[in-house]
Amino acid sequence: MLFTILTVFGYIPFSNAQSSYELNTGWKCAPISEIKADGKTISAANFSLNAWQPATVPGTVLTTMLNNKKVPDPFYGMNNEKIKDIYTTGRDFYTYWFVKDFKETAPSADGQVYLNLRGVNYSCDIFLNGKKLNPQTHYGMFLRQSYNITSALSKSGQNRLAVLVYPPDPVGNPNGGQGGDGRIAKGVGLQYTAGWDWIQPMRDRNTGIWDKVTIEKTGAINLINPHVVTVVPGVRHVDGVQQPAIIKASAELQNPTAKPVKGVLEYILDGNKVSKMVTIQPNTTLEVALNDFAFKNPKLWWPNGYGPQNLYDLKMQFVTDGGKVSDQENISVGVREITTNWNSETHSRYVMVNGQKVFIKGGNWIISDAMLRFSDARYDAEVRFHRDMNLNLIRVWGGALVERPEFYKACDKYGMLVFQDFWISGDADGKWLDPMKAEDQWTRRKYPDDHKLYLKSVADQVKMVRNHPSLAIWCGGNETTPPEDILLAVRDTIIPKLDGTRWFVEYSNSDLMSLNTLGGNGDGPYGIQPLSTFWETRTYPFNSEVGSVGVSDYESLQRFIPKENLIAPQYEANGKSRVDSVWDYHKYIGYDASIEPYGKAKDAKDFADKAQLVNYDQYRALMEGFSSHMWSWYTGTIIWKTQNPWTAMRGQMYDYYLDPNACLYGLHSGSELLHAMYNPISGMVSLVNNGFETKRDLMLTARTINMDGKDSLLTQLFVEAQPSSSKAFLPLKSSIDNLAKDKGVFLCLQIWDKNKQKLSENIYWIPDEHGIYSGLKEMKVAKLSTTARQIAPGKIEVTLANPGKAPLAFFNRLSLVDPSTHKRILPVFYSDNYVSVLPESERKIVLDYQPQQGQQMPQVSISGWNLPEQFIAVK
Structure with missing residues (x-):
């Protein structure tokens, strides 16, 4: 149990209550250089904002400037060079006031109202109705803030919030190095903003109220930082009746009133209720652990490709003696357990989900938008693309941030495990000698300057995202550890105490993860x-x-x-x-x-x-x-x-x-769960089965198609694919080399099930004996016919039919386009693309998009290597 004393306006842990709303419109802003008044004056209702400009919140100063047409789009051409860099202008140029008027009346009885800020970069002072909420300036990009504003609300219900946001200090010199001169890493914030080898510097260093601002209303008790852990013992299979899983749950209960409050902390999961009677003393926060619950026959959560992503809605609430719900949190729960083990043959660790080995096929993720313009829809689209790549993991790189809960929500939905770095990178933090850096390695090795702030931020971010089933791995940093005192505190105290269920990797290429023998x-x-x-x-x-x-x-x-x-x-x-x-x-x-x-x-x-x-x-x-x-x-x-x-x-x-x-x-194609593939060196055809079950009675066929469309069956045989395995079956090198030597050839590998249903098709284009695609250059125009029909709102099925005695229709790009401009509609999700169609066969591709109100029925564009662009009407 944990008790802490609360102050009226002091920092308290962040929460997302059921009764809350976001302050995301109607903000105004002005640079500090233009405003002579202080925060108490600005946050008074009679202070005029007529000359102030509209502000984008959540957002950065640069986003606001762009939306107000004060700067050109830094993502286009050389425009970024036309924007003043904070290193040259000084920090005051990007230090801004942000002001928001909102309506909220003081609650009756023991009701409480909280102001929550989920992310400010880098430091800020906060004023409400002429009063300063934070006694000392808040520091840290990755530290949420929450203030009890009940007594500060205006009696009229008309309130004004004023936030003065200061940029990072120092801002770093964007001299072309990784993280510029490295000094951006002295703070507890983003490192890429001073530039990297895949991005130019963000001129304001992402200064602003970059994440959500919410008003939350509760009864006497505020339920914060709920924690749900699922334990799934044994080796599980995807189908069939499951043995029970153990549910462990806890929460912090915050009582800001002057009297003790008695009630019940409870949660409801799939119709099952678990509860505990507790009393919270005045002006304290009490951490309460509920009794373990044996959840019978749960529907398990699996990574992409291995099984469904079953999710349960868990409602956790505190109910007072009078039967009134004081506060409630809704949590999406995926019942799964993630463990790791050491493979002595590979000399590396491997991941297990619900007791089953998962071969990791992952992608590195930086951040959704360099100017921090995050949205649920964009997160969903980007993670869905990773699902469509047939990947099963996303690593969030350490020079950016612990991602937002909405990102993990998308990963939960699409089955993407998450390997989450903390915000440290060897490039800026002293691992290597680097003449681009302002300070020596010994100094940089101690970055960031404020270790206490770093640890406080880590603890807060862990609490924010730890309930997501997709989160699989914590990592100390990109290619290096943080300083030793930070590493030991995170590894040995913070992670075990606040989570304790996930693999902690000290740094992203640690020998403890992957023994480096090369x-x-x-x-x-x-x-x-x-x-x-x-x-x-x-x-x-x-x-x-x-x-x-x-x-x-x-x-x-x-x-x-x-x-x-x-x-x-x-x-x-x-x-x-x-x-x-x-x-x-x-x-x-x-x-x-x-x-x-x-x-x-x-x-x-x-x-x-x-x-x-x-x-x-x-x-x-x-x-x-x-x-x-x-x-x-x-x-x-x-x-x-x-x-x-x-x-x-x-x-x-x-x-x-x-x-x-x-x-x-x-x-x-290459990441398919069940996949036939050709080794261009050995000439062997292999079959990969990433799944947990043996695949029997599979027909593996190999055929070639020449540049005129002549089809030659090389061989076919029945094969069996063991779980999580790769096995070579067919040596075809001499045959393929002979057929390809003059003009090259197409090689088509297919897998069929016992019902003669095609499970996979993989088409290679093999060069001639000189390594040139000479035959491709001479291919005749394809005779492909294309039809498109709407099969549901936002879903279009395209049929590509190639007749016999015709060349292979090679490498065709499908696009969904506006019928008037022929510009692509974005985003669109294709079941496959850049597809090739064999002679005397057809392919069906499904296009999925979000129709806009009043939008015309789009057309389908198709063009390929040997097919001029065509526009197809959708029936």
Whole structure:
């Protein structure tokens, strides 16, 4: 039990009550340089705000300036260079007042009202109706604030909130280094804002009230920081009756009144009620643990691909003696248990969910938006894209933040395990000698400056997100640990006390996670690699960062590159590329010679089209190569990286505007739960089964199709796929090499079940004996016919039919477009894309989108390697 004394306006733990609302409109702001009045004066109702400008809250100063047309879009072209950087202007330039008028009357009896701020960057002073709420300035981007404002509410019900927000200090010099000169890491906040090799600096360093502001109303008792733990003993199967799971639950009960309050803390789960009678003394907070509950035959939560993501609604509440609900919290519960073990063959750890081994196929995530413009819809779309890649884990990188609860909610929904770094990175925090940094390694190794604030922030963020079933791993930092006193406190005290159910990794490429026997720092390689590398070159057994490229297609490039800069990179014989300045500013990473086998790029569109072939091949081969050595070389891999929070051109499966590219669908193919694949070096065909159950009576077929469409069956055989395994079945190298030597050939691998239903199809394009795709360059125009019909609101089924005696319809991109402008509708989720259709066969693709009110029925655009663009009406 924990008792703490409360002050009237002092800091108290943050809560989300049932009776609450968000203050997210009607804010006004002004730079401190223009306002001479103090906070008590500004927060008085008679202070005029007529000259103040509209403010975006939640948001940053830069977001407000952009929305007020004071700065150009920093995501477009070279516009970011036109915006004043805080390092040059000084901090006052981006120090702003934010003011909000709202209606709320003081409650009757013992009712309480709280003001909650979920995130301010970096420090702030808060005033309400002429009174200062925080006795001392609040510091820390990752520390929530909550204030009991009951006695400060206006009798008239008209209230004014004024928040003075100060930027980080120091702001760091954006000198081109990782995190600029590194000094941004002296604070407890974001590190990427001073620039990185995948983003330009954010000029205000994300100063602002960047996360939600809410007003919460309760009775005498405020229920805060509820905690629900599920224990699932034994090895479980997805189907069938389950043995009981154990539910452990607790909460903190806060009594700000001058008298003791007696009542019942209870929760209801799937019709079952668990309760405990308690008394909370005046002006204290009491932590209460309820009795363990044996939950019979629970529906379990599983990672993506392995089983359903069952979620229960748990209602926890405090009921006073009089039978009145004082406060209530609703928690989404996924019944699951995550454990880890050591694989002595790979020399790395592996993850188990409900007792079953899961081969980790993950993606690295930075942040949803570099200017912190977060939304439930965007989180849902981005995590859904990761689900569509057939991944099962997202690692949240340490130079950013502990993600928002809405992100985890999406991960819960789509079955994405989360590997969560805390905000430390070796680049800024002294791991390496770096001439770009302002201070030496010994000094940087002690970052951040305020260790107490860091630990307080960690504890708060753990409490905020610990109930989400998707959260699987805590990590001390990116490629380095925090200073030793911080590490020991987090590892040995905070995590065990406040969570205690998850694997804690000291740093992202720790030997305790993946024993580094190959030298180097345990991450990479990055960039274009020969496909053979993924299959034949052994890397780190649980690789936290390995990746490649990610230029999107031409329509995506047009969104942020001015027309005059849409110039294709030119690969030179000396091994270097000539790249336009805007491409370079947006962090283009070289495709170099990889485009050449398809023919030298004629222009930017041709380059982007051919880049998609490279994208697809790279990411399919990456995941196939790792999967081919599951449990022998590897226990998992995490791609660097799968998304961009800015309009960068590297490491992304979809662009900032949520438009997918071929990286996503190459990964979608290579990461299939049940997948047949071809090793380009050994010529062996393998079958991967990621699932928990043996797959029997599978028909594996291998066929080739030449450039004219002639189909030749090489072989077919019945096979069995053991659980969580990869096994080679067919040696086809000599046959394939012989068929491909003149012009190249298509290789199609298919898996069929005993009912002759096709479970998987994987089509490779094999180059000629010189490594050139000479046959592709001569392909005849496809005879593909395309029809589209609406099968439900927001769902369109597209049928692609290729007749016999026709060439293969190769690498077709589907898009849903506005019928008037032919511009793509975003986001759209495709069951597959960049699809190829064999002669005398058809493919059905489902497009899922959110129709807007009054929107015309869209059209479907399709174009491919040997198919000119067509626009198809939807029936």
